[in-house]
Amino acid sequence: MPEMLKEILKNLVSKPATVNYPFVKPEPLPATRGALSWDMDRCDQCQDCERVCPSMAIKVLPEEKRVEYQPFKCLFCFLCIDNCMQQAISNSTTLTAPGYEKRVEVFEIKKQ
Numbered sequence: 520m521p522e523m524l525k526e527i528l529k530n531l532v533s534k535p536a537t538v539n540y541p542f543v544k545p546e547p548l549p550a551t552r553g554a555l556s557w558d559m560d561r562c563d564q565c566q567d568c569e570r571v572c573p574s575m576a577i578k579v580l581p582e583e584k585r586v587e588y589q590p591f592k593c594l595f596c597f598l599c600i601d602n603c604m605q606q607a608i609s610n611s612t613t614l615t616a617p618g619y620e621k622r623v624e625v626f627e628i629k630k631q
């Protein structure tokens with residue numbers, strides 16, 4: 520009992536371990552697996568990312584010079600990032616925003 524009382528008093532005077540979300544948004548941890556993006560200046564359309572993706576979230580269309588990515592299919596396993604020889608895929612610490620529709624994100628090589 521005295522041990523428990525000590526713990527209760529300690530918790531009463533110490534700062535809370537959690538933040539008052541959504542009024543206070545915690546900083547994402549550096550290792551947070553957030554949204555992916557393609558640098559199309561680096562992408563050579565080899566399709567390796569499409570081949571390794573276990574959830575078929577990536578479609579590389581070399582003839583149309585673009586990549587289609589479906590964030591709601593993505594498992595954030597990062598196999599695509601690890602296997603891209605051109606280091607054209609990167610992630611941020613921003614989590615993919617929720618949505619009502621299964622949107623497709625398109626990344627295109629700029630036409631010259």
Ligand code: SF4
Binds near residue numbers: 562579604607
């Ligand atoms: S693996 Fe990299 S270079 Fe190849 S298509 Fe995917 S993003 Fe482009």
Ligand code: SF4
Binds near residue numbers: 572574577594596597
């Ligand atoms: S992180 Fe994994 S699931 Fe998501 S697109 Fe890349 S390979 Fe596919």
